[in-house]
Amino acid sequence: MKHINPNDYDRDELWQFPCEICFKVMAIHREGVDMEIAEVVCRHAPNDYSPTSKFSRDGKYVSLSFMVMVETKEQVDALYKDVFTVEGVKMTL
Secondary structure (H helix, E strand, O other): OOOOOHHHOOHHHHOOOOEEEEEEEEEEOOOOHHHHHHHHHHHHOOOOOOOEEEEOOOOOEEEEEEEEEEOOHHHHHHHHHHHOOOOOEEEEO
16 A cells, blocks of 8 residues: 655645535543533534544544535635544544
């Protein structure tokens, strides 16, 4: 399998917009973090989301996955940037 360096391709050529992506967020688990993240996602890609969630073995972290329809790379970039404004977000995929 060939490794693709994200700096070596243009998303406009690789992705065909509009498209659906799986947007994953890992955060420190606390009351309401899932709703705060869902609000951010809805601001950028309005929909009625039912994200899947998975807790870490010790319950300290939660992973949330959203299937999101995106129209442009700017929309994707803004979504990834804005979700880090939620307290406790550690990583996105």
